[in-house]
Amino acid sequence: MEGSIRSTKSQPVTSTGPTVEPTCLGSSSTEVAVALQKLITExxxxxxxxxxxxAAIVVNKITAGSITHAGICVTWGLxxxxxxxxxxxISCHFNPAVTITYALLRGFSWKQVPLYIVAQLLGSILxxxxxxxxLDVTPEAYFGTVPSGSDAQSVVMEFIISFILMFxxxxxxxDERAHNQFAGIAIGMTILMNALFAGLASTLHPFFPPP
Structure with missing residues (x-):
């Protein structure tokens, strides 16, 4: 989001709304320093x-459900x-889907996309x-998700909730017309909402009946 949440009218914008990003990481020391700052922030x-x-997922499994599914959703949203x-x-993508969508809207240079995705993957791995x-992350306490239905159902569900989040x-x-000082609340609540129903569709326990 690159500071565009608190954007002003003096900032250049494209016809689709997002703030225009530099076409490359920059050659001057200042531009390189800014680029590194953004990647470290990612x-x-x-x-x-x-x-x-x-951590909320692992602790919930280790403690036999003390946090609950709703508690996990609230944790992600918060x-x-x-x-x-x-x-x-500074920088606020934290998700390859955001980075790629931003580039598709021409508010972000495609040259920067691989660097941002690598930074996001590095943060996730660490x-x-x-x-x-x-924590005692046993196979039973694995904090990933496994589709409860078919692969096709999971793909459709992921597409829908990703679209909602990007929207x-x-x-x-x-969007310069939006009251974007509330963007953090809207985005966090969208994550919470998506997790409440989609999280149940991506667990080890059946949710959707098999096709």
Whole structure:
């Protein structure tokens, strides 16, 4: 989101709304420093999101459901909201889907997309590694999800909830007409809402009947 949540009229915008990003990482030392700052922010933000959300899942499984599914959903929604408000003035993608969508809308250079995705993957891997060191992550406490129905059902579900999330992000955080000071709340609540129903469709326990 690159600070566009608190954008002003003086910032250049494209016809689709998002703030125009530089076409490359820049050649001057200042531009390189800014680019590195954004990539480090992507690592840190993704780390905090994955660590917090997945920790809730692991602890819930280790403690036989003390956090509950609703508690896990709230945890994901809260950490997303916190990170957006904390880091959006530097960089605030934290998800390859956001980075790619931003590039498709021509508000972000395609040359930067691989670097951002690598930074996000690095943050996720470091968070997962930290959890394995701190908690007893047994196969039973695995914090990933396994489709309960068919692969096709899972793909359709992921497409729908990803569309909803991208729709909210780019409708609240990038559109100059939006009251984008509330973007963090809207995005966090969208994550919470999606997790409430889609999370149950991606567990080890049956939710959808087999086709």
């Amino acid at each position: 690592v840190i933000g993704t780390y905090m999101i994955v660590f917090t959300g997945c 950490i997303i909201m916190i990170i957006v408000y904390t880091l959006e003035h 968070a997962s590694w930290t959890l394995t060191l701190l 909210v992000i780019f409708g609240t955080a990038f």
